Amino acid sequence: MHEMALAEGMLQIVEDAARDNAAARVSAIWLEIGTLAQVERAALRFCFDAVSRGGVADGARLEIIDVSGAAWCMPCGERVALVAFGEACPRCGSYQLQVVSGTEMRIREIAVE
């Protein structure tokens, strides 16, 4: 389960940001996760709750924002939606796709008190 490692990485960023802002508590975190990223949302929430316990981000609300997958289709010469890896271009059916969005996971915003 790599969600534990992701949660620990997230907590590190959140704690650093809280320290930089001299915040006593982190109340909410907005996290962007690509729909193509191999991240189990429920597992990530569970892991983050576990690693943040007792710290500055204990009890913080975790808002997950889905970033839709997109790819560049060579034959179409344009950006197309991609629901999952291995799917064909929804326009022309080609598999000559280069994923351009949807695999990332990043913290967009943190609310502190």
Ligand SMILES: [Zn+2]
């Ligand atoms: Zn295409």
